[in-house]
Amino acid sequence: MPQTETYILNMGPQHPSTHGVLRVNLELDGEKILRATPMMGYLHRGIEKLLESRTYIQGVPYTDRLDYVSSMNNNFGYCRAVEELAGIEVPARAEYIRVIMAELNRIASHQVFIGSLANDLGASTGMLYTFRDREEILDLFDLVCGARMTFHYIRVGGVARNLPPEFAEKCRKFLDRVPEFTEEYANLLMGNEIFQRRLKGVSRLTPEQALAHNMTGPNIRATGIPFDLRKVDGYSVYPQFAFEVPVGENGDNWDRFRVRFREITESARIVRQALEGLPEGPVMAKFPKMLKPPKGEVFSRTEGTRGELGFYIVSDGTAKPYRVHIRRPSFINMQALDDMCRGYLIGDSVVAFSAIDPLMGEVDC
Amino acid sequence: MFGKGLITGMGITIRHFFGKKATFCYPEEKLTMTEHFRGGHLTIDYKKCIACQLCAIQCPNQAIKLKVVTDANRKRHLESYVHSMGRCLYCDLCIEGCAPHALSWDKDYEISTWHKEDLVHQVMTDEDRSYLAEVMTQAAANPTPPPVPKAAPKPAAAAPPAAKPADTEVKPRE
Ligand code: SF4
Ligand code: SF4
Numbered sequence: 001m002p003q004t005e006t007y008i009l010n011m012g013p014q015h016p017s018t019h020g021v022l023r024v025n026l027e028l029d030g031e032k033i034l035r036a037t038p039m040m041g042y043l044h045r046g047i048e049k050l051l052e053s054r055t056y057i058q059g060v061p062y063t064d065r066l067d068y069v070s071s072m073n074n075n076f077g078y079c080r081a082v083e084e085l086a087g088i089e090v091p092a093r094a095e096y097i098r099v100i101m102a103e104l105n106r107i108a109s110h111q112v113f114i115g116s117l118a119n120d121l122g123a124s125t126g127m128l129y130t131f132r133d134r135e136e137i138l139d140l141f142d143l144v145c146g147a148r149m150t151f152h153y154i155r156v157g158g159v160a161r162n163l164p165p166e167f168a169e170k171c172r173k174f175l176d177r178v179p180e181f182t183e184e185y186a187n188l189l190m191g192n193e194i195f196q197r198r199l200k201g202v203s204r205l206t207p208e209q210a211l212a213h214n215m216t217g218p219n220i221r222a223t224g225i226p227f228d229l230r231k232v233d234g235y236s237v238y239p240q241f242a243f244e245v246p247v248g249e250n251g252d253n254w255d256r257f258r259v260r261f262r263e264i265t266e267s268a269r270i271v272r273q274a275l276e277g278l279p280e281g282p283v284m285a286k287f288p289k290m291l292k293p294p295k296g297e298v299f300s301r302t303e304g305t306r307g308e309l310g311f312y313i314v315s316d317g318t319a320k321p322y323r324v325h326i327r328r329p330s331f332i333n334m335q336a337l338d339d340m341c342r343g344y345l346i347g348d349s350v351v352a353f354s355a356i357d358p359l360m361g362e363v364d365c
Numbered sequence: 366m367f368g369k370g371l372i373t374g375m376g377i378t379i380r381h382f383f384g385k386k387a388t389f390c391y392p393e394e395k396l397t398m399t400e401h402f403r404g405g406h407l408t409i410d411y412k413k414c415i416a417c418q419l420c421a422i423q424c425p426n427q428a429i430k431l432k433v434v435t436d437a438n439r440k441r442h443l444e445s446y447v448h449s450m451g452r453c454l455y456c457d458l459c460i461e462g463c464a465p466h467a468l469s470w471d472k473d474y475e476i477s478t479w480h481k482e483d484l485v486h487q488v489m490t491d492e493d494r495s496y497l498a499e500v501m502t503q504a505a506a507n508p509t510p511p512p513v514p515k516a517a518p519k520p521a522a523a524a525p526p527a528a529k530p531a532d533t534e535v536k537p538r539e
Contacts, residue, residue: 058425061456125378132387146401152456160457161401188377191370 006034011349013042019116019353020360024337026349033349036341038334043364051324056082056291057156059321064150066326067362069112070305072105072141075154080235081300081311082156083285086293093281094158095237100171100274101141101153102302103267107178108137109305110260110267113357117257118189120354121198126189133181136174143167156291158284168275175275178268185261199254203340203352206251213336216329217307218259219356223251229303236302241273253355260357292319306330306357328365330358398472403455405473406486407448411493413467416441423462428452434497436504442497443489450476451484 012023021042027035047066051059063078064071076098083090090098111130118126138148143164145153153160189195205215207223220227228245230238246262248255293315301310307329314323333356340352398404407429421429432444460468478484 054425058423058458061425061454061458064454142399142402144401146399146403146457147455150455152454160461164400184377187373189374191373193368193370195370 004029009346011346013039019358020363022353022358022360022363024349024353026341026346028346031345033341033344033346036338036349038337040331040334040360040363043360045365047365048324048326052321055319056086056293056321057289059324060155061150061152064152065361066328066365067109067304067306067309067330067359068149069359070105070109071149071151072101072154073109073302073304073309075151076102077300077302077304077309078311079154079156080302081298081313082291082293084300085296085298085313085315086156086287086291088157088285088287090158090285091282092237092279094283094285096274096278097159097163097283098154099237099241100271100278101144101151101159103270103274104137104140104171106267106305107264108134110264111137113260113354114185114189114257117351117354117357118195120350121195123189123192123195126185129181129184129188133177136177140167140171140174143170155284157287158282162283168278171271171275175268175272178265182261182264190257190261196254198348198351199257199355200252201250202253202344202348203355204250204252205336205339209339210251210336213332213339215307215333215336217304217333218256218263219307219333219336221245222248222255222259224249229301229308233301237274238270240277241270243267243270253351256355256357290319292317301327304329306359306362307333326365328362330356330360330362331365334358334363396474398474402472402474403457403460403470405471405476406450407453407459407488408469408471409443409446409488409493410467410469411443411489411496413465414443414463415465415467416443417464419462419464420459420468423458425456425458426452426454428454429459434501436501437508438504440504442500443493444497446488448486448488449484450486451481 006027006029009026009028010023011026013021015022023039023042025035025037025039026033045065047062050062054062060075060078063074066074082088111134115127115130115134118124118130141151141153142148144167145151145160147153205213205223207220207225210220210223210225215223216227224247226245226247229235230243231245243266246259246266248259295315295317297312297314299310299312301308303309308327309329310327312323312325312327313321316322337349337352337356340356341349344352416431416433418431418433421427421431428449430445430447430449432446433441434444435441460470
């Protein structure tokens, strides 16, 4: 009998499907994966330390660089934590604007997910369609804050500036297009048999496994657990809006895709309601320019696009935080990669990775 | 039926093939940037600037280095103003922090360079420099008498004496 041996293959760090720079150490038996260990740290910039050496207000632009596909949500999370620490009351209009921005960014982020998943499955055309539509959201952001990538729009105490007068109309125009382009994605991708076969029943996780890995966001909702902080915590003005939390059944890649796909529609619903209920008033709270929160610590969490985004901030009473720790959902979700890859083929590891939807800027922080 | 999805997908492709183009020919056609666009070179309206250095203090990444001189009338002026674009986060904090609205972006989005040395941008133009020289000589020629000190000016609070213009460079915060 010929003896066979397992062997080790390094996927990445420079690999187009790693969404950044990640190395996955794969132990293979032929084409079958026995073990997949993600090796992180190639994009580490020490953002937690950078935040500790800046004042609270100067720290906000750095959070843009965590998960650079959904910067608004990061700004939102950080600002909420600082506000809780300093006891700042945010005006109602600012809260509404924040929710609009966060949900628009969620749509944009899920579009990137759909596009890159299609790309990783070899359907590069899919990517072009989603990126074309994401462009409209970026144009909206450009209009309000002057940037298309690192927005720095949501600030401590409110938002940077009021919405321009033409925003509401342009935003409604975009929302009207949501059913149109989601249908297009459905026809282009979801109906496609190759797409379905690559996703259905692959990389299954049970709810118990997902909980054991402390997964959050669309990844845990795909296993059937309706854990969404917008509902569970009901922070900001979310309780005032009617929306559903899509959940999956099987916890496979197909469900991960479906959950995000349906979230696009739900987010659009929230934006529409927020636009309608948008109150008048100031968009910035009044507080001293040199913010010195009292001594203490806070852990504040929001529902980022990839899961529970938490900021833990310790204040020693000075103008700079004493310690900042960021609970990055991508980093924690990524730990399930091993379970999701075991027993599947090399080609599926790329899809599993893509379906977790991690962003390396956030993983390495 | 297997392949039905493929055909629907192809239908979309064909529809877009004959539809409106989503792109445009970039170097020939250019976009106009929005009102609040943050990007390009920092520009300064030199005559508005009161040399308060707030922009440099606001900057999270110490991208702004400026030098301030004091003329014979104890009025402060910028002597040099350097914006390191390689360090800049384009966060807009400097512009928002500038009370007299002297700073703005020039909205030029083609700012990539071959060398990182080229990213150091001298914000003050030659015009600004000659204006500064003019102001300095004018102030030196007819200095207005300093306001009568009410009490002995405290050394820490008073501006540097007019006799020797002192350069103050903004140091990075500790
Ligand atoms: S903040 Fe404005 S006025 Fe003050 S030094 Fe900077 S540019 Fe000049
Ligand atoms: S945009 Fe931000 S990083 Fe750039 S110079 Fe101004 S304050 Fe500094």
